[in-house]
Amino acid sequence: MKILKKAHLGFLLAACIMAPGVASAAYPEQPIKLIVGFPPGGGGDLYGRLVAQEMGKSLGQTVIVENRAGAGGNIAADVVAKAKPDGYTLLLAMSGNFAVAQAVRGTSLAYKVPQDFEPIGLILESPIGVFVAHNSPYKTLQDLIAAAKGKSMTYASTGTGGAGHLDMEMVKQAAKVNMLHVPYRGSGPAITDMMGGSVDSFLTTASPLIGQVRQKQLRLLAIGSPRRNPALPDVPTFMESGVNVEVEQWYGLVAPACTPPEIVKTLSRHLSMALAAPNVRSVIRKDGALERDVPMSEFKNYILQDIERYKSVVTPELLKEISP
Structure with missing residues (x-):
């Protein structure tokens, strides 16, 4: 595996050295495409369009959102x-198609994280x-865990x-309990079955479901945020509930590997400007998400740390469950 990683890094380095100069002092000279791995209307799509619109204002060029749904965002990432590393094709990266996919699929993944990308910012x-x-x-959450220790x-x-x-x-690992996993294709069927009593609980990104919590259809027991x-x-938080776990869903912006540093810096600067805009902050914070301005190399370290966090839970038994 180490040999394969070194070979991949060597290939990337050679490809970047041989890549023709695509940087331009006038960048951007044409519309930029942002690939989003969700259908239109979902949470990730909302955030992608929000950032695209705001960055387009300061860049002076349209940032067009293109939806490439499928495989949990992996198709879009691939x-x-x-794509050509010229700054005109970007990706809305997220925990699932970056940290989780790399931790679970490793060398079988069609792309490599973070090697195949230039991080722009969280x-x-x-x-x-x-x-x-x-x-x-x-x-x-303590009630749920206590019940799980006494019955299926x-x-x-x-x-x-x-x-x-x-x-x-x-x-489960932190709380030392065993609960049966029931997978669904989307939140809707999972929530319907949970409300009907077919499953006991549901772990997912909280923001899209806050409305149902406020309408007293769902109860949110705890969140994985550090505070x-x-x-x-x-x-x-999970920590306050006696479960030593910190985990959050994140979204960020990346470009293909070998994108010129000056273009990455330009995009990172305009992303920071977008995240500082009051209208952007208002939409992000409405249902509990929080903007995070973590640029370039800091974002790369953030991604690497998240990959390691997920690797820590990928046991041989879990891989058997995941494998078809």
């Missing part, structure tokens, strides 16, 4: 990894939470090997 973090139906007998319990996720699956495995969320002041 498209950008293979955009935001959204809390991960454990949900139950509002009529559930479990009022706290289930939890839902939006897919085997996805972020929600691995996040709940972290919770309480300003939009959810009454919801404790």
Whole structure:
């Protein structure tokens, strides 16, 4: 594996050296394409369009969002990894198609993280939470864990090997409980079954479901953020609930490897400007997400740390469950 990694790094270095000069003092001279690995209307799509519109204002060029849904965002990531490194094709990266995919699939992944990309900057973090139906007998995460230690319990996720699956495995390991994983194709069916009593709990990104919490359809027991969320002041963290786990869903901006440094710096600067805009902050914070201005090399380190966090939970037993 070390030999393969060295060979891949050597190939990238050679490719960057041989790549023709694409930097331009007038960049950007044409519209920029932002590839988003979700269908239109989803949470990731919302954030991608929000940032694209705001960056387009300061860059003086349109940033066009192109949706390439499928495989948990991996298709979109592969498209950008293979795109021309000229600053005109970018990717909305996220925990799932970067940290989780690399930790779970490793050398079988069609692209390599972070080697195949130039990190531009982190955009935001959204809390991960454990949900139950509002009529559930479990009022706290401690209640759920205590019940799981005494009887067979289930939890839902939006897919085997996805972020929600691995996040709940972290919770299970830390809490020393065993709960049966029930994968679903999307939040809608998982929530319907949970409210109907077919599954006991559901771990997923909290922001899209805050409305249902406020309408008293769901109860949010705890979130994986390092501290309480300003939009959810009454919801404790996993740590406060006695579970030593910190995990969040994140979104960021990356370009293909070998994109000229001056172009990456330009994009990073304009992303920072977008994240400072009051209208952008208002939309991001409305349902509990928080903007995070973490540029370039700092963002790369952030990605590497997240990959290691997910690798720590990928056991041989879990790989057998994930493998078809």
